[in-house]
Amino acid sequence: MSNERRILNVLAIALSVIYLLWRVFFTIPWHAHLFTLIFALLLVFSEIVSNFTGFMLIFFRMLATTKKQDLTIPDYDARQPLPDVDLIIVTHNEDVELLRKTINAATYIKYPNHRKLHIVVADDGNREAVRALTDYYHVGYIGMDGNKKAKAGNINHALEQLHSPLFVIFDTDMIPFSGFLNETVPLFQQNWRELQDDPDHAEPLGFVQTPQSFYNADIFQFNLFSEKIVPNEQDFFSRDVNVLNGGNKRALFTGSNAVFLRQAVDDVDGFPTNTITEDFQLGTELNMAGYISLATKVPQSSGITPIDLKGVIKQRTRWARGVIQSCRNLHIFTNPKLSWMNRLILLNTYAYWWAFFRRMVYIIAPLLYAIWKIQVVDANFWILMVIWAPGYFLLHYVMGDTSGKGDKAGMIRNERWGEVQETFFAPYLFIPVILETVGIKAKKFKVTSKNVTFSIKDKLYMIPYLVLWAVTLFAIIKFNYGKYGSEILVGSVITFWLMMHFINLSMCLFIAMGRHVYRKNERFTREVPGKVKLAGGQDWHPIRTTDVSEGGAAFTFTDNGTMPLQANDAIELRLRSQHNWITLTGKVARVVPRGKQMPLYSAQVAVAPDHNRDNYLQLIYDGANQTLPQVQDAWITPFDELYMNLVVRTRAWERRLSERFNRV
Template sequence: MNDTFWYIVAAEIIVLMLLYFSAKKWTWSRHILLSLFLIVNALYLFWRAAETIPTLGIISFIAGILLLATEVMGYFQAIVFTILSWRPFKRKHIPLSELESLPAVDVFIATYNEPEDLLKRTMIACTMMRYPEDLLKVYVCDDGKRESVRRLAESLGVGYISRPGNEHAKAGNLNDALTKTDGEIVVTMDADMVPKAEFLERTLGQFTDEKVSFVQAPQVFYNADPFQYNLFFEDNITNEQDFFMRRLEEGKDRFNATMYIGSNALFRRKSLEDIGGFATGVITEDMATGMLLQTGQQKTVFVNETLAVGLAPETYADLLKQRDRWCRGNIQVTRKWNPMKIKGLSFMQRLLYMDGINYWFFGVYKMIFLLAPLLFLIFSIYSLNAEFETLVLYWLPAFLSSQLAFRLMSDQKRTVLWSHVYEVAMAPYMAVSVITEAFMRKNIKFNVTAKGIQNDRRQFLWRVSIPYLVLLALTFIALARVVVHFTTSLTLFQNEDVLYINIFWIIYNAVALVLALMVSVERPRFRGAERHKVDLEGTVSAGGRTLPCKVLDLSETGVRFEVAHPEAKSWLSEEEHFTLSAGPINGLHVHKLWVGGQAEAMAAAGGKFQNVTLEQYRSLIQVMFLEMADIYTKRIYERSSLGRAFLKFFRGTEKQPAQAKRMAVREQVNMSATLKVNNVIYEAVVRDYSMSGCRVQVKNVKSIQPGDIVYISGREDDFPDNYARTQWIQQRGRKTWVGMQFLQESISSQSSSIS
């Protein structure tokens, strides 16, 4: 390589970096960088098409065309993203006072088999939204037709709606509710989405415009998704969905193309009735419904604020199932309502919906990207044919400008490298989803994403990881051939320029594959309810003594608090039960589970709530959800290098979590017991139990599912008969092992305590 080459490369890097840093301050610089990003990538693709398609044989020629096609499709997606990001857009808030009169609002909480404690928090939060009581009605729409849910709804003052069948799944459920209610505005909430107190105050005013058909707020998740959680990277990267929910939806709003995402949305009832209700016949009714509501010059609005929070998929396998459903649903929508053919959509609306559908083909595109260097290094099948210097000259500015432009446009909600990791991890599964749905039209059942998963040990998802293991095995074979080529007299590769390109390429892919393999190692989840960090001053009482305390975190079932006092540690260690009051929470009974702290004058304790009344539960929901600080909007990718992710994973894997130490205090037993599930009684053997849960062994039970509420009764007096929720199930031969978490109060006592 001559000096001139390096001068050109260095000049390219300097210009791009200067533009990137100045773009943070000046709009003109931002526009130049984005324009340059599109121009240099277009030049790269023209060069690729003209100079690099291999002509060494028909197989290499086909491989070259396929690889170029994937890069061209990626470029089209880059154009759309640049259009969305060219001019930042944010809706102005319209207060309720702008409405001539406040409309009646019906809130629909759609459910099928979600745990009742999850439903309870959503129902209570919906009833506590700030809005005139006579104009707000909350309904739980139960497609599971559960008598216990009906009783719970009645006790909370919530309407209960069910129907004889389950036609059209969630969409059919919502349409049935439309026929039984009459509010002018309809709000849809998923069973796990908990609205803040100001949800209606921040959204409803947008209906001052008579043409607005629906208003969408983002789905925000208060738990770590599998990428964050399994990599021990919760504080370094945002939820994988934040990029779409916050950045892309806001960009689409400028073109009246906001996508309805199934929850956290408000609809004008008349607009829904005009299109025949929620769209049916597809498994992603939300996308179709939103698109149909944007025809005929109707308007939609996106309010980019954290107004409701919910649960992201808690296991990697569940995340893949959810994305499989979304992928198939988008293709189904295209077949039934092709955005290019529907009357009443604008050019930009058609473009954005088609781009959204094209996105789900990333699995196919990424698999081509993964297989191309393997084909060359193992089978000598070329996907491109270029000199190394020329490739660097065209590719480097395209790659660097993509990194910088993407970081600028995403507001640090995503990086190109992490996008590569996410896509590589999901690619094998999404490729199968696309191929089977687009060409085989395989029907799948609508499945609700499991919530409230709990397990007490690490699990390696062997079945999920098979594609990564196969691709990594091929990578090792390929690199072994490279070593043989360079260390022996054998010449396995004729074109060393192409060889260097593919070595870099395969290592780049291997890093993402290893991270995908790491995500497949499920971390233990010891808690059935997520803890929320708080900072509340309060008091804790026991043994006739009251001391000031600070509440550090809360869930519906437990608390961690800190006491600063010369005798804090000894006092907390001596007492077993406390009464806690903090903020709006008064007189909560806490059973101590652990005490920690190195200094006598400063100690922390954790405990489990007992006999929680309705008013106390409402106060907990108020603190944790309704009046929570918005810590989610400002989350960005910070110290998020892939190297740091590797380091944190291996460091975190070595440590025994504090929750494991606290929950390891289990009594080993061999006790006969009975399980009552859906009015069927099974014989069981309890193998161990603690204050929070137990592990039992059952023979030939196939009807128990994670999330089921079970009444467990022991044959000995010291075993606490109680209702429990199934957290995990393992099959070992003819025996089934079931892990259960005791509920904080039995279903029967719920009714008495909240009536």
């Protein structure tokens, strides 16, 4: 980080602190009605906490520069013994075919001595179908009945029967890449060498967390037609915030695709069972026991994320309640065993789940004044401009620079996009967070289903956004109607916030409207050589694929393309993977002319359920889905996305109306 950037960071924090001091001491309407005073205090407290979380991100990024937090993965150390590794795939009641992909990928993981890699499936449902699947892939099976301690109990039960010095945790839907162990295990060997060479200063490594990565577009990307514009919503934490935590040797465990030192977990008596977020709590317990934790930046696995509104909200509600539970169990405000760095990270995480309550406060505050003239900030307009505006806009600019740089040049998420995501979750998360904080727990939680299911009930989730959107629109009109000249200027701050919330709520409405899912399988960019012939024919022609999926493949000819291939032709494909030839059968679905270039052929394909299928699954899922962006497109503004969604959805409605009237 340059000195100029450091100066801007410090100046932004200083101006923001001055503003907050002014807010606390000079703008609270102490003599107002009780409701007004309570809401005024909630607003100023929300501003303090929001600024605190921003300051923490800036602080961690400045600290990370001096500590060089970019983690370099070493080679295997020949001087250190190659450890045995237990790879545990945890399953509850997930679809067996989803589990197949993860088990299959685990069997392809590279390791210098494959006999030292022990793959087991921990199934707390004791399902015969899962046992049969493990028999097919020749991996271990550990079943159990009547598990009342959820995922943590399942893992602890499996660990009782395993003894390797390292173990890996994978969820059912998190498919490992073949290089997973090569990018994690050497870090433990390096740490063991450091402990031998300098035992007085080296700290033992408890676990290494790799990023949570997903091969399908999330609900924000998909429903806003933004698959090419913004990265996955969870990338900001996994590829940026948690990497910063790891730079301070305090990475958080996020539930899957992490490697653990068995001794460390034994030292804290296994996975905690007194919370529904055993991952978050375990990581901190290991830090408290004297173990460090690291986070890598490059994904080494990929999973599927839900895109139905009900599934996403239930998932985040479980996470929110679980983190609040774990923070209470860990006594993050008073626990003397927590280091100052651990405490800051936990406080920052705790504050994140209160961001949705704060967002509701921010939405409601300007509505109170615009509609009912309830003034929760007692301030002169010109003084407000002098004290608030410089700090707000400079901090906004600085936060834009610190909101996560991807592996390529570019930002993972900007502040405006973060506000949209907060607004989306706010109506559904702020009440569970409050209830969990005061000790009112949810009766039952279920594992989030990854199968996309839509019903008319899903549309009911739109109601909070629609109500807030309509009230905000009414407030904008009512507040500005009949104003002229200086009146518009003086009221510009209220109008500014109303417009910001209106834009965010409009985006939330589009997300809640959903989008029809046509594709059954996700498409992956995979360029591999192969050959094609007509079914029953003799002549093979060389091709190269452009993308593949479980049900299809797109390819071009690499010769002169003289093969007469048309839509609906039955074909046979053979693709060259690093393991063997893969044979596919199918038919041409579409031929796309490309001018002077060779045409692009899209084919529907099928593969026999044997090792052919296993190799094909590995070809598809071994590596990140490059069709999805890693960084945000800085040229696309929220106004561009609003316009794009409005145009796309208006055209869809026009087509539906046209089809209906044409039928009549």
